[in-house]
Amino acid sequence: MPDSRSRSNNPAALHGREPALAEMELGTVGTMHAFQRWIVRCVEAAGQRDLTATDVQVLHHLNRRAHDRRLTDICFILNIEDSHVVAYSLRKLVGLGLACTDRHGKEVTYSTTEAGRKCMVRYNEIREHRLLDALGTIGLRKTALEELALYLRRMSGLYDQAARAAASL
Numbered sequence: 001m002p003d004s005r006s007r008s009n010n011p012a013a014l015h016g017r018e019p020a021l022a023e024m025e026l027g028t029v030g031t032m033h034a035f036q037r038w039i040v041r042c043v044e045a046a047g048q049r050d051l052t053a054t055d056v057q058v059l060h061h062l063n064r065r066a067h068d069r070r071l072t073d074i075c076f077i078l079n080i081e082d083s084h085v086v087a088y089s090l091r092k093l094v095g096l097g098l099a100c101t102d103r104h105g106k107e108v109t110y111s112t113t114e115a116g117r118k119c120m121v122r123y124n125e126i127r128e129h130r131l132l133d134a135l136g137t138i139g140l141r142k143t144a145l146e147e148l149a150l151y152l153r154r155m156s157g158l159y160d161q162a163a164r165a166a167a168s169l
Helices: 011-015 019-045 053-064 071-078 081-096 114-137 140-165
Strands: 098-105 107-112
Touching: 011 081, 019 053, 019 098, 019 114, 053 071, 053 098, 053 107, 071 081, 071 107, 081 098, 098 140, 107 114
Parallel strands: none
Antiparallel strands: 098 107
């Protein structure tokens, strides 16, 4: 009887029916890790040390719009289920003077401070300077970036739907 730990000779058993899906997912994982390294290094170059990738994403999101954000809104936009992760980042950003809180009754909202806005202005300058020309070298123009963003949002939705379906198995 063959050992249950032995490798299958069937490629479909190893990689599924569609190897391109596994390759796309591997590319997504690699891109995700590279992106997280990039945003941490970029914010460091902008003068802010000791932020995690989540901290940078939260600060960037707070700075994108002119109005205050609630914890639940930030979690929703960043597609983070564990609100404690975002709450920790928000406390850290407030402690560093990059974000501030405001109360509206029982509701707490967050926004960037002047220091947070300055950090994000520098972050955006560095990001655009380092990435825009580089993206052009691989054939990604503005219209292609917009289309890629649309597909990434759709893929996120498909994976969320599949996760809910898998949870019910």
